[in-house]
Amino acid sequence: MTQSAWTRSGAPVDASTFTLIQWEALKKTAQLGDYVMTCCKAPAVLKTSINGLPFFAHLSDECATAPETVWHHAGKAAVLAGLAxxxxxxxxxxxxxxxxxxxxxxxxxxxxxxxxxxxxxxxxxxxxxxxxxxxxxxxxxxxxxxxxxxxxxxxxxxxxxxxxxxxxxxxxxxxxxxxxxxxxxxxxxxxxxxxxxxxxxxxxxxxxxxxxxxxxxxxxxxxxxxxxxxxx
Ligand SMILES: [Zn+2]
Structure with missing residues (x-):
């Protein structure tokens, strides 16, 4: 579960900046590959947690990238999205x-x-x-x-x-x-x-x-x- 991702063209995205209505609409229109995970560039799937938090997830199973790298990439994307x-x-x-x-x-x-x-x-x-x-x-x-x-x-x-x-x-x-x-x-x-x-x-x-x-x-x-x- 992560809140940051990249768009296909490399722009940082922070899922927490979307309203739930915007997020649900995006879920319906987004194509697989429109968003990629910051950790491994694998396609990201748009999801909503049981607490109603928008987040990105891997399409299948776990990520093979080391935790150190995952944290670092997610953090950088979060900062870049925040600046944007x-x-x-x-x-x-x-x-x-x-x-x-x-x-x-x-x-x-x-x-x-x-x-x-x-x-x-x-x-x-x-x-x-x-x-x-x-x-x-x-x-x-x-x-x-x-x-x-x-x-x-x-x-x-x-x-x-x-x-x-x-x-x-x-x-x-x-x-x-x-x-x-x-x-x-x-x-x-x-x-x-x-x-x-x-x-x-x-x-x-x-x-x-x-x-x-x-x-x-x-x-x-x-x-x-x-x-x-x-x-x-
Ligand atoms: Zn990954």
Missing amino acids: SLGIEGNDEVPGQSPTGEKWEADVLFKASDRTIAIELQRSYQHLRDFTRRQERYAESGVECYWLVRKETFITLAKATSRLLLKRDYGNVFPPGGIGTGMLSELPVAMLDTENSQRVMFGGLKAATVPAWLAGILNRSYQYRGGSWNLD
């Missing part, structure tokens, strides 16, 4: 380099007024120092970077960042107001759920659709507050 819904063209796998010659490749990169923004999708855990190094490389290149990671990765990362945050910003004294999800102000990380309803989650039961999260980056309402990165 805001009238912004994003590109995926965009290479670049910092002024000192350090190379990077953004999962999704887009421009909005005078800002260049990268969205990095990280399913498997990487060490905090790698998050930090990649974030700094983008900063040196004049690129803002925002991370979407799998829930398990977020929880593991939060253990490392909480420890650093408490030591560095609070002198190892746990503040009465808590430290939220224990994230760092210089490292904007949120969770992406690609399996059920395609949502960005911030911890503390807060969540948003992918387009709402992207809009929050653009209008800067996606902010760091008391240890957490989230929307208002």
